[in-house]
Amino acid sequence: MFKNYLMTAWKVLLRRKVFSFISLFGISITLAILLILTTLLDNYLYPMGPEKNNQNFLSINRLTIISKDQQSTWSSQPGYQFLAENVNRLKAPEKISFFTGFNDGASFISGDKIINKLRRTDATYWQILDFDLIHGRTYTDEEFDAGAMVAVISQTTSKEFFGTQNSINKSFIVNNQSFEVIGVAKDVSFFENIAYSDIWVPYTTSPSTSYKLGLTSGWGAMLYHSNKNMLPEMQSEYINLLQEDFISPDPEQYHTAISGADTPIENLARDIIGADNYKADSTKLITLFMLLAVVFMLLPSINLINLNISRIMERSSEIGVRKAFGASSKQLVFQFIIENILITGIGGIIGLLISWLVLRQVESSQLIPAVQFSFSINTFVYGFSMIFVFALISGTYPAYKMSKLHPVDALKGGA
Amino acid sequence: MLKLEEINKTYHTDKIETIALKDINLTVKKGEFISIMGPSGCGKSTLLNIMGLLDAPTEGQIKISGAVIESYDDKNVAQLRNQKIGFIFQSFHLIQDLRVIDNVELPLLYRKMSAKERRRLANQALERVGLKARTDHFPAQLSGGQQQRVAIARAIVGKPDLLLADEPTGNLDSHMGNEIMQILESLNKDDGTTIVMVTHDDELAQRTERIVRVYDGQLIH
Known part of the structure; x- marks a missing residue:
């Protein structure tokens, strides 16, 4: 079943090249920017140089x-x-x-x-x-x-x-x-x-x-x-x-x-949110970062949602056939989310590649003095979590809409 | 095999109420091959959709293999369609992105079955319609007649109790139409498959055991 879903997703991706390019472009660029910011933050919080033992000291600045x-x-x-x-x-x-x-x-x-x-x-x-x-x-x-x-x-x-x-x-x-x-x-x-x-x-x-x-x-x-x-x-x-x-x-x-x-994250919170407290509010900073990441991902997600919905309408006959032969709405939602994870996954890998190239360029140009970026396991975990969130945001609503198509209408080719 | 009792189907728009089917009582016996005829817009396809649980009646009761359809809940009807009914459409409705073999396997994807078993049954179904050599082709690489034969293989792969064909030869020339009809006849005679076929073609209808005529949403006896 899984193979069938992936095969369909791959074919759809190849069939509509312009559509696929727009989708992948939006996903790649968004994820690349988020990954670059995450890597910068990761390098600040978990440095590889002299401050690598920063879990053992506090700073007063x-x-x-x-x-x-x-x-x-x-x-x-x-x-x-x-x-x-x-x-x-x-x-x-x-x-x-x-x-x-x-x-x-x-x-x-x-x-x-x-x-x-x-x-x-x-x-x-x-x-x-x-x-x-x-x-x-x-x-x-x-x-x-x-x-x-x-x-x-x-x-x-x-x-x-x-x-x-x-x-x-x-x-x-x-x-x-x-x-x-x-x-x-x-x-x-x-x-x-x-x-x-x-x-x-x-x-x-x-x-x-x-x-x-x-x-x-x-x-x-x-x-x-x-x-x-x-x-x-x-x-x-x-x-x-x-x-x-x-x-x-x-x-x-x-x-x-x-x-x-302050710990490193509190230090950052003190610099960004405010300095006039005994205890820096790192929870507020993390919430702010996550909120910004979601807002940032929301725009390309809305774009992808729109594109996904129009693509669903093109595929209504397939949806009708699958329903006629026994697919439940839940199975169709699952199928479409898998397809979307594949597309966003490809976009994500391109995004990872772009961010890696950009960071290598920043490193070699010494735009930020003596900086050396490491793509740690953290970066990959962040990256793939973002891809997953992105796939869910942009895939769930179209999948739900698709699954609600009436089989007779779907077979006729419309909603 | 299939029993429709006092089936009514009404469509409502903002102000208009359209009666699509009225007081339909119909029994299809196991192993029977019947055709449904009638002018365009008379309710033939609506009747077929209701038989195939693709649409729910406004009133009335449907029994398949003696069991009353009590719930039109999505999961319930999906399972019933998967286990008991096979569909053949006028415009084939093959998934263009999938190979022939994958199209035929489609109904089996929604059953608990190993990939190996799915492949074996799909090959068997394709052999039954004479397309064993085309398993790896894509639908666009086949003629209309061949595509409809793939659609028949897809419809029979799950060994359904009932085969519903909506103008299966409507998009084919008479030669190919005859080929398809021969396959349906063979499925009925040799395998005992129950078939309900909607058609405009009087000649084809005459080849079935019984003709049911629909006019203005009602059966004419």
């Missing part, structure tokens, strides 16, 4: 400060002072790391100015994140405490500064400071926004100590625990600390601190 009279509000990244005086007092994390965002670092090579991304971190940063070192090592606590002028640079930066030679122990200048290369790391994807940079140096090498002042802007923190089940406890402790025991340099002006220690 937003802080809102409100004055006592509630007339003033500051909302940005946290500042070093806030982290040092507050986050540092947390007991639940096994490790806490502070680091700056990635800033521009200017260097000159043969008289040409080049800009790299420069991030200043502590030594714990290297213990939490899992960098892939090609040469050398990362800086130690001792080097960090001593403010040693050492740097880890990315593979591409190493090539840029020193060509193909081994760059360990060589020096370079960035933002008028000279550093010695002690390690070369594999390039980090832009999507790994805690790890991403070209040059990493101890923040104790900052030209001045002014970074130590300021509750907001420029910094981030990671809270690590080897047991991922401890993450909720770390989140609660952080919220309690802010609500009960927030240390402020000026309690009148900087009275209330609102911030959260």
Whole structure:
């Protein structure tokens, strides 16, 4: 029976080439766009680089400060002072790391100015994140405490500064400071926004100590625990600390601190939906994404529904014959949904191919720095789930309409 | 085999009521070959559709093999049609996208039967109508007469109790029409198949055991 359905579906697909092309085009493009977005999200949530253990740490990257009279509000990244005086007092994390965002670092090579991304971190940063070192090592606590002028640079930066030679122990200048290369790391994807940079140096090498002042802007923190089940406890402790025991340099002006220690999805929710909560609403974000995906799929689905209905009318004689020889409405609905799954399945495979080609192109063009997309098993699961949903949305109503055709009318060739 | 009692069929549109069949009482005995004749629009096809459970009567009762059709529920009538009735249509109604063998297998798809058994029975039915050599052809590759023979194979493959033929030779020339009629006669005589055939052709009707005439939705005795 199944073979008969598939054979009919295949023949119908070949018989109406223009119709099939329009159907497949709509399905392929929609699914390709959805798959590209899903892959980007997947690469953000489940990175393959240094942040691959992101199930074991939380990040603090937003802080809102409100004055006592509630007339003033500051909302940005946290500042070093806030982290040092507050986050540092947390007991639940096994490790806490502070680091700056990635800033521009200017260097000159043969008289040409080049800009790299420069991030200043502590030594714990290297213990939490899992960098892939090609040469050398990362800086130690001792080097960090001593403010040693050492740097880890990315593979591409190493090539840029020193060509193909081994760059360990060589020096370079960035933002008028000279550093010695002690390690070369594999390039980090832009999507790994805690790890991403070209040059990493101890923040104790900052030209001045002014970074130590300021509750907001420029910094981030990671809270690590080897047991991922401890993450909720770390989140609660952080919220309690802010609500009960927030240390402020000026309690009148900087009275209330609102911030959260976020998982990657919460981090994204905080960026997209809003930053002014202790707990980022990731459920809302997931609902929003799913809603957008459904709305996005709805338009081509409506198009496909229309095309499917007109195709059914062309096939009314077949429907009449099948009914006359014993097909029940339920069997016909099943047949038509199988046919639709075949068409959307083909469209889906083309869509997968398109998205793979586009992502490969994005990778090789370096439109997004150092990005490497992986088509994980997740992507295939998402992809085929989308195809299935698409097939159901666009197939069920026409199938129902078809099954309700009266056999006598269907045999006459109309509804 | 088939008994129609006090069958009425009325079609309603917004304002008009059309009586298609009125007080039809008809019995078709097992192994009988009857023809239904009458002018166009007299209700012949409606009568055949009601006999084949493709349409429900407005009033009246149908008995097939002694059992009253009590429910016209989709699943119930689909199963009855599949088990007990075979159809032959004037315009063949073969599925153009399927090969001959797959067209013939169609009624068996809706039964619990292995693919191997389906194939065996379909081959047997095609052999019965002399088209064993055409199993892998598509309908468009066959002549009208051959297509109708495929349609007959499809109608008999499930060994139905009753074969309903709606002007089976209407789209064929007299030579091919005669061939089809010979196959129907052979099915009736050799296999004992009960056949009800709607026809306009008086000569063909004369070859059946009994002629039922319909005029303005009523049987004329």
